Amino acid sequence: MITAQHLTKRYGGRNGKTAVTDLSFTVRPGTVTGFLGPNGAGKSTTMRMILGLDAPTSGRVTVDGTAYAAQPAPLTRVGALLEARSVHPGRTAFHHLMALAHTHGIPRRRVEEVLELAGLTEVAHRRVKGFSLGMGQRLGIAAALLGDPATLVLDEPVNGLDPEGVLWIRTLLKSLAAQGRTVLVSSHLMSETALTADHLVVIGRGRLLADTTVADFVRDSGAGSVRVVTPDARTLTGLLRAPEVTVTAAAPDTLDVHGTSAEHIGRTAAAHGIPLFELTPNSASLEEAFMALTHDAVEYPATLEGTRA
Numbered sequence: 349m350i351t352a353q354h355l356t357k358r359y360g361g362r363n364g365k366t367a368v369t370d371l372s373f374t375v376r377p378g379t380v381t382g383f384l385g386p387n388g389a390g391k392s393t394t395m396r397m398i399l400g401l402d403a404p405t406s407g408r409v410t411v412d413g414t415a416y417a418a419q420p421a422p423l424t425r426v427g428a429l430l431e432a433r434s435v436h437p438g439r440t441a442f443h444h445l446m447a448l449a450h451t452h453g454i455p456r457r458r459v460e461e462v463l464e465l466a467g468l469t470e471v472a473h474r475r476v477k478g479f480s481l482g483m484g485q486r487l488g489i490a491a492a493l494l495g496d497p498a499t500l501v502l503d504e505p506v507n508g509l510d511p512e513g514v515l516w517i518r519t520l521l522k523s524l525a526a527q528g529r530t531v532l533v534s535s536h537l538m539s540e541t542a543l544t545a546d547h548l549v550v551i552g553r554g555r556l557l558a559d560t561t562v563a564d565f566v567r568d569s570g571a572g573s574v575r576v577v578t579p580d581a582r583t584l585t586g587l588l589r590a591p592e593v594t595v596t597a598a599a600p601d602t603l604d605v606h607g608t609s610a611e612h613i614g615r616t617a618a619a620h621g622i623p624l625f626e627l628t629p630n631s632a633s634l635e636e637a638f639m640a641l642t643h644d645a646v647e648y649p650a651t652l653e654g655t656r657a
Contacts, residue, residue, distance in 0.1 A: 349530055350375035350398060350499065354407035357393050357554075367393040368554040370407070375532045375549070377498070380525045382545030382562070383534040386642050390554035391534050392430070395503055398532075399428050411499050411530075423452045423495035429502045432488030437477030441468050441487050444476060448494055458494065466490035467516070481508030489517065499530040506540055518544045538635035552642045562634065569637030574610045576603040577626035584622050588613065601625075 355371040358364055368390040375381045385391050396402040398409050400417035408415070411426050419425045435444050445459045463472050466486040471479070479487065485508050492500060500521075506514045521544055525531045532549075535541050541548075541562075548565050550558040558565055566572075578584055581603055585595045593607040605613060610629045617624050632640070 349377055350409065350411055350501075350532060351413075352394070352398070352407070352409040355394065355397060355404050355409060356406045357390070357397060357402060358405045366554060368397070368404075368551075371551065371554065371556055372407075373549045373556060373559050375530055376547070377530045378525055378528050379546040380521050380531045380533060380544055381547045381549060382541040383532055383549050383551075384538075384541065384638060385551040385557075388553075389551045389642075391551065392503065393554075394551070395428075395430060395501055395532075395534060398501055399426070399430070401430075421452050421495070423448065423454070423497065425495070425497055426499045426501060427492035427495060427497040428500070429485075429488040429492045429505055431503075432481075432484045432507075435476045435484070435487065438475055440473045440475055441479075441490075442472040444487065445491060445494060448491055452495060454494060458496070462490040462493050465493065465520075467513075482510055482513055485509055486513065489520075497529075499532075500524065501532050503534045504536065505533060506535065506537060514540065538633070538638055542634040550638070550641060552644075557641055565641075566632050566634055566637045569632050569640050572606075572632040572636075573630045574605045574608070574613055575626060575628040575630060576605055576613060576624065577601055578603070578617065578622055578624050580622045583620070584613075584617055587616050587620060587622075 351374050353372050355368050356366065357368040358366045371394065383391055393402060397404050398411070398416065400415065411419070416422060416426060441463065442459065445462065446456065449459050463469050466489055468483070468486055468490060471483065476484070476487065485505065489505060492502065505517050509517065518540065521531050521533060533545065545562055547561055548558060576584065579601055581597065581601050585603060588595055588605060588608065593605065596604045598604050610627050614624065614627055
């Protein structure tokens with residue numbers, strides 16, 4: 349279990365940049381926890397603090413009650429992938445993993461097991477400098493699994509993988525969580541996170557925005573809509589308008605309503621004698637829910653202004 353308590357990380361002294369502010373969350377065993385946030389939100393800094401690569405300005409983070417740096421055999425407790433290409437390019441995949449294995453007394457047979465698990469057996473004796481991005485990711489994941497750890501911390505593990513590789517890592521992470529392991533995965537791919545994660549920790553500008561299940565996050569986001577078909581769309585639109593409600597005409601008799609429930613729409617229509625031919629709630633996707641929550645926390649917002657059709 350990963351426990352972060354009031355983590356704050358400031359760079360450059362009192363007048364410098366604060367990357368993480370009073371951040372607390374728990375990553376529990378038996379689930380895949382997605383770690384989400386816009387660029388610059390503080391995800392990488394937080395993961396580095398979990399792994400002892402950055403010291404928090406204040407607060408603390410532990411893995412199973414112990415700081416990572418105090419673990420006597422860290423590879424057997426925590427497997428990590430932060431930068432898959434952090435490998436000497438002149439080494440083969442096999443010798444890279446063997447070098448790591450020697451630091452913890454891990455036998456050769458375990459190196460061969462993780463090479464096979466990652467689909468790298470046929471290229472095990474090729475130099476890493478000739479690896480594609482996807483092969484490098486597979487090697488990084490093999491290294492994370494080398495010590496058979498109870499906790500995994502992975503930053504963008506599907507980056508560069510082909511569809512077969514994405515399916516492999518999705519299945520692998522879910523199976524590891526099913527074994528009772530703690531799995532924390534950072535990703536920008538909302539569709540993949542929706543298929544893989546059970547729980548979410550979402551941060552923005554270094555602060556916690558959400559710590560909840562995927563289902564509750566989407567349900568409570570308010571990003572879903574309700575499709576309404578009625579012959580009196582104009583009247584119903586006027587009755588539904590409110591500061592938090594958006595009504596869009598998809599067709600002369602069809603409305604897409606955001607910001608209120610199907611129940612409220614139905615009751616409003618009934619109270620005013622407006623017939624409804626259809627009243628269908630459309631659940632938000634994880635991407636829509638994420639965008640709705642983080643739109644004010646984006647550090648580098650993009651714009652389409654100035655583009656040409």
